[in-house]
Amino acid sequence: MSQQMTRPADVYSPLYFLASLGAGGLTVTFFMYLMFWIAHPGQPVPVFEDITAAFVGGGVTEQAMILASMFGIAIFGVLNLKYLFWNLSAFGRFRKTEAYKKLRNSNGESALLAMPLALAMSVNVGFILGLVFVPGLWNVVEYLFPLAMVAFGLIGWLAFAQIADFLGRVLSKGGLFDVTAHNSFAQLLPAFALSMVAVGFAAPAAMSVTPLTVGASLIISTFFGTAAILYTVLAAITAFNSMLHYGTAKEAAPTLMVVVPIMTVLGIMALRQFHGLHTTFESHTAAADTMMFLTRLLTIQILFAGLGLLVLRRQGYFSDFVFGAKTSPGSYALVCPGVALNVMLHFWINKGLVANGLISEFGAAYFGLSALAIALQIGMIALVITLNRQHFHRSAAPKVVPAE
Secondary structure (H helix, E strand, O other), rough: EEEEEHHHHOOOOOHHHHHHHHHHHHHHHHHHHHHHHHHOOOOOOOOOHHHHHHHHHHHHHHHHHHHHHHHHHHHHHHHHHHHHHHHHHHHHHHHOOOOHHHHHHHHHHHHHHHHHHHHHHHHHHHHHHHHHOOOOOOHHHHHHHHHHHHHHHHHHHHHHHHHHHHHHHHHHHOOOOOHHHHHOOOHHHHHHHHHHHHHHHHHHHOOOOHHHHHHHHHHHHHHHHHHHHHHHHHHHHHHHHHHHHOOHHHHHHHHHHHHHHHHHHHHHHHHHHHHHHHHHHOOOOOOOHHHHHHHHHHHHHHHHHHHHHHHHHHHHHHHHOOOOOOOOHHHHHHHHHHHHHHHHHHHHHHHHHHOOOOOOOOOOOHHHHHHHHHEEEEEEEHHHHHHHHHOOOEEEEOOOOOOO
16 A cells, blocks of 8 residues: 545636636726726736825825735736646647547536636736736737737637537537436636637727727627626526526535626626727716716626525535545635626725715725725635636545556
């Protein structure tokens, strides 16, 4: 008898791309402080020069916030890329196995969409890292937007190709889709991937001053965003029907909250489009309309988060898969809702409440509400650390060595 160091991640699943996605989401949460808490005149997002000026001219508290934000962006940005490259390498080996062939002929084929989802997030993370740490980036940003759109176009093509393989298989012939195993929102993962591509395509609409770039951004992001909405509605309705009949699959129960990040991503897409329509095409959206739009999205998120937490608690999911001895790569799906609510709260507070004069910026009510977002962020950081230790930490396991 000998000892071999093993870890759950050695039994690969494409859902491990969610480990990269979660780290990328936390990168965005740290960027929110720079986005809304420091001045960035001249462009819609803060850049290296704005951050440097705020640090030099700010007090101790502001300096501490900036340092913490930049540290968080750097750490989780690196983790995002680390787990992305690890997944790409592991997925290349996984494709040569029988487990991959079995996955491609089951309901679980939709898990492959975790790859374009993570790739799209990493492009967004790369842009954030450039804004925060690269001096003079904004001087060449108009040349970067077309390159970013090409990258998102390739990722979108990959997403649609994988969706086409899946739907082509299950819709061309009957009996290839197991309705009894459709009792979760796992089939919403393709919609999540499409929405992430959509929000990436919408970025130039909010930041570019070139009408052709803004127009292309608006049109293509609308295409992907509409596809994401349509897929979400159809997959959610059929899945909910299955859950009513068979109950929710315990290991896939975290997917009940996947609507939360989809709403945040599509909400940011819409805000970027509103900005582009305003600055380039003279189409204006009132601050009150933005507040109501964000409030509706936040309401949907709270309802689905509550539903998901209710089912997870009733099934004892956390005691088994997060704090217990069982492991599931799908546990990383728990990070997305918390991150998404954090980001949505920042936008709701600043673009909704502050913009309409309901609360004063940096007042007691402002920081009281912001504390909710900060608490979610801290909780998701702790969850990521727990899951990474659980899935990627090697522990001794007995292995029987045959006699020679």
